[in-house]
Amino acid sequence: MVTVYDVRANPLIEKTAEKLEEEVEEVDAPEWAEYVKTGVSRERTPEQDNWWYLRTAAILRKLYMDGPLGVEKLRTVYGSRQKRGHQTEHFNKASGKVIRTVLQQLNDTELVGLEEGEGRKVTPEGQSFMDELAEEVHE
Numbered sequence: 001m002v003t004v005y006d007v008r009a010n011p012l013i014e015k016t017a018e019k020l021e022e023e024v025e026e027v028d029a030p031e032w033a034e035y036v037k038t039g040v041s042r043e044r045t046p047e048q049d050n051w052w053y054l055r056t057a058a059i060l061r062k063l064y065m066d067g068p069l070g071v072e073k074l075r076t077v078y079g080s081r082q083k084r085g086h087q088t089e090h091f092n093k094a095s096g097k098v099i100r101t102v103l104q105q106l107n108d109t110e111l112v113g114l115e116e117g118e119g120r121k122v123t124p125e126g127q128s129f130m131d132e133l134a135e136e137v138h139e
Contacts, residue, residue, distance in 0.1 A: 002111055002131070002134050002138040003134055004064050004131065004134045006138065007134045009061065012134060013054060013061055014054070015059045017054045017057040020053050024109055027053065027109060029106060033052050033098075034070065036095065036097075036098065038051075038055070039080065039092060039095050040095075041091075042080075042092075053109075055078075055102060059103070060106060060122070060130065061130070063112060063126075065129050067120065068119040068121035071103065073101050074103075075094045080094075105132075106126075107120070109124055110123060111123060111125060111126030
């Protein structure tokens with residue numbers, strides 16, 4: 001049986017984003033997603049039209065692989081270095097609002113559940129959802 005650990009990340013994330021966009025009603029990009037940056041270190045909004053679903057799929061995969069995780073840990077994972085002209089670069093965390101909203105939407109779909117005091121982790125339904133997609137992506 002093929003699991004998420006057996007397939008490459010990018011094809012799995014793209015397939016998961018496709019599936020979330022088409023079939024899961026609870027996962028929808030909010031109105032403000034068109035105008036928001038994904039972190040302080042970013043200069044512009046994301047260029048891809050489906051960036052919300054890609055980020056949701058990436059977070060779902062990350063929770064599958066390393067869960068349980070909280071918002072702060074995910075902010076660090078998706079953070080990046082901020083360019084500051086001639087000054088040295090500094091690391092900044094990603095947007096907490098984006099990650100928190102994604103986690104709330106995944107919680108509504110029951111693909112992710114809350115572990116008291118530990119953060120969020122993938123539920124058995126979420127695990128089977130991801131494993132089915134990994135089976136489809138596997139070459």
